[in-house]
Amino acid sequence: MGGYRRFWDPDAERFPVPTWPWKLAPAHLKTRDQLVAMGLRPHQPITGQVMWNNKKLGVRRAYLYDVALAGPPKPRSPAQIASLQAARRKRRTCPTCGEVRAYTLSTALKECTTCADGQAVAA
Known part of the structure; x- marks a missing residue:
C-alpha cells in the first residue's frame, strides 16, 4: 500500500x-x-x-x-420553485436592452451577445 x-x-x-x-x-x-x-x-x-x-x-x-x-431529494415548495424560476430569468435578462434571452448571459460580458457586439436596435 x-x-x-x-x-x-x-x-x-x-x-x-x-x-x-x-x-x-x-x-x-x-x-x-x-x-x-x-x-x-x-x-x-x-x-x-x-x-x-x-x-x-x-x-x-x-x-x-x-x-x-440515502433517499430521494425532498420536494421543493411552490415558493422555492418560483424563487428558482425568478433567479434563472434574471440570469437571462440583459440589463442593457431588457430582453429575456434563451441563454444565460455571460458573466464576462454582463449583457447579451447582441448588445456586446454593439448591434442593439434602438427601441
Missing part, C-alpha cells in the same frame, strides 16, 4: 470517522456527488471519508454516505 497506509483507518482509531485512501472505500459508501448522480440525497450523518494527497492543495478529503440510508 505504501503511502496509502497513512489514510487507512476503517475502524476510526486515528480519524473521527472511518477513513480510506482514494478509491479504496467500500462500494456501498458514496460521495454526495455520486449520490446526486444516482438521483439520491444523503439524509444522514457522514458515514466515512476518503483522503488523498494533492501536490498543490495538500491533504484532501471527501465525505462518504451509505447508499442504503
Whole structure:
C-alpha cells in the first residue's frame, strides 16, 4: 500500500470517522456527488471519508454516505420553485436592452451577445 497506509483507518482509531485512501472505500459508501448522480440525497450523518494527497492543495478529503440510508431529494415548495424560476430569468435578462434571452448571459460580458457586439436596435 505504501503511502496509502497513512489514510487507512476503517475502524476510526486515528480519524473521527472511518477513513480510506482514494478509491479504496467500500462500494456501498458514496460521495454526495455520486449520490446526486444516482438521483439520491444523503439524509444522514457522514458515514466515512476518503483522503488523498494533492501536490498543490495538500491533504484532501471527501465525505462518504451509505447508499442504503440515502433517499430521494425532498420536494421543493411552490415558493422555492418560483424563487428558482425568478433567479434563472434574471440570469437571462440583459440589463442593457431588457430582453429575456434563451441563454444565460455571460458573466464576462454582463449583457447579451447582441448588445456586446454593439448591434442593439434602438427601441
